[in-house]
Amino acid sequence: MVSGNNTVRTPPPSGAANVLDTNQGTIQPVQWTCPRTSYNTPSYPKDSDGLHGVGIQDPNNLGAGAGFPEMNCDGYASPLRADIHFPSCYNPKAGLDDYKNNMVFPSSKGTTGGKANCPVGWTHVPHLFYEVYWNTPPFADLWEQGQGSQPFILANGDRTGYSLHGDFIAGWDINVLQKIIDNCDAGDSGMDKCADAGPINDPSDSCNIANLIPETIFGALDKLPGDNPPTGWGQGELAVPTPSSTSSTSLTTDLLSSTPTDAAASNKASSIDTTLTGWSYTGCYSDNESTRVLNGVRFADLGIGKVTSTGCVEYCNNAGFSIAGTEYAGQCFCGDKMEGSSILAADHCNMKCEGDSTQVCGGALALSVYEKTQQEASRRSRRHFMQHVHGMHA
Structure with missing residues (x-):
């Protein structure tokens, strides 16, 4: 079973507090906990919207929140920690293979005394809670705290921490697991306090599994495991001028530059050093995380830390698409139409490109x-038509 969502890069809709009861709102099963010697300076900015370099505070717990905090976790023996709750209602009809749909969290609807029930016909199983620790204090002197950003990144490329999730594989020895369920009730204590846990508390290194994926996983890495591109918020906000209503036949610096200009200068388009012509900036548009509005190429591979808007346009142009879009400072999408999108205020597009600030x-x-401008798009259509007419199309 899976808890959390590895594709998320935005704050949870229910806020930063844990929600483990479907009767209390949208489930929020994961958090980052940052134990500190003092919370006089909050771990998260009080006015954080969770979209600009740092996460949001749990209103009920000064030491926890959604997304990464902007302060070092200096509590004794407690560096940055991931807290992951798993659902405890199993649907026998779905079976073990349907791991995305066979488990849900219980509901307190219709109950009293804080109890929660599973849907009728479902099996109530033990509530699993995992804590995962990262030894972050040794890096405390390598970054400036309290500045609306932090240096850590998850192996899947997530800068935000919102994609925190856990995968539980049903690989237990059946007899050992049943013995624990029947006889071991250690409450909030660790498994080492469970007398009937048996061999799972063996601290030796006698059980080893060969590395099934041949890649470097220790020491300094040249790239993230799986060569995952960094995604999430950028390294700051930018003021983006409102695009001109007149068409342009080349990319222009007044649409890409982070340098503020006066009104007269912003109306004057100066061409950027690029061989690409026939493209124009059309504005800032909404995207949909689950379906994506540009579906020709998703997350085009421009190289880790090398994404720029000009580079994305060049990639999409070479791939034969007529629309290019950049997002989250380091993502590039291509397509020929935008599905389910709407235009946004210019300041929603405010992240510096990873490859060119x-x-x-x-x-x-x-x-x-x-x-692509109409002239270029028409030329592309004519070439496509002639290839068919003369039998040149592959």
Whole structure:
């Protein structure tokens, strides 16, 4: 079973507090806990919206929140910690293979005394809670705290921490697991306090599994495991000028530059050093995390830390698409039409491109969109038609 969502890069809709009861709102099963010697300076900015470099505070717990905090976790023996709750209602009809749908959290609807029930016909299983620790204090002197950002990143490329999740594989020895369920009630204590846990408390290193994926996983890495591209918020906000209503036949610095200009200068388009022509900036548009509004190419591979809007346009142009969009400072999408999107205010696209801080690469679920001009699109259509007529199309 899975708890959490590895694709999320935005704050949970229910806020930063844990929600483990379907009767209390949208389930929020994961948190980051940051034990500290003092919370006089909050771990998260009080006015954080969770979209600009740092997460949001749990209103009920000064030491926890959603997304990464902006302070070092200096509590004794407690560095940055991931807290993951798993659902405890199992649907026998779905079976073990349907791991995305066979488990849900219980509901207190219709009950009293804080009890919660599973749906009728479902099996109530033990509530699993995992804590995962990272030894972050040794890096405390390598970054400036309290500045609205933090340096850590998850192995899947997530800068935000919102994609925190856990996978539980049903690989227990059946007899051992049943013995624990029947006889071991250690409450909030660790498994080492469970007398009937048997061999799972063996601290030796006698049980080893060969590395099934041959890649470096220790020491300094040249790239993230699986070569995952960094995604999430950028390294700051940018003021993006409102796009001109007149069409342009080349990318222009007034649409990409982070340098403020006066009104007269912003109306004057100066071409950027690029061989690409026939494209124009059309504005900032909403994206949909589950379906994506540009589906020709998702997360185009431009290289880790190398995404720019001009680079994305070049990639999409070479791939034969007529629309290019950048998002979250480091994501590039291509397509020929935008499905289910709407135009946003210009300031929603406010993130510096990872590959060039003078360019804007969208925002949180916001695409900086570029489109081929009509002349170029018509030429492409004519070439496509002639290839068919003369039998040249592959």
